[in-house]
Amino acid sequence: MRSNKKQKTTMESTSQQNIIAHGTKIVGDIESKGPFRIDGTVEGTVKTDGKVVIGKAGSIVGTLEAVNVDIEGKFSGKLSLKGTLSLKSSAQIDGEVQVNKLAVEPGATFNATCSMGAVKTLASDAGEGKNQKGQSA
Secondary structure, eight states: OHHHHHHHHHHHHHHOOEEEOTTOEEESOEEESSOEEESSEEEEEEEESSEEEEOTTOEEEEEEEESEEEESSEEEEEEEESSEEEEOTTOEEEEEEEESEEEEOTTOEEEEEEEESSOOOHHHHHHTHHHHHHHHO
């Protein structure tokens, strides 16, 4: 019985969502393999292999690297996604966006340079920045 209980607990912990609650401010870098819901404020870099949801009261200022992101709140900085960026009507985006797919609801504010297609990690983009600029010119 104990081994079954431990296995269940392990499975639950890997599927749990990380939550940054309203009124919480984090300054620094966050790295995780699991999904995030941000209703507070993050200033820094957020890297995850999961999905990120920025709630209406949530905001990120900095860099976000994830698979999929849903934004209802604010984002300012560099955003790099392997999957889909979904902007809800209350979303406010400023900065640089690199995504595979983009979905925007009417009313969202999108003030960003955007490139779409297969997304590489930010680290590999930095090394190839000169080549990309040369190709787009």
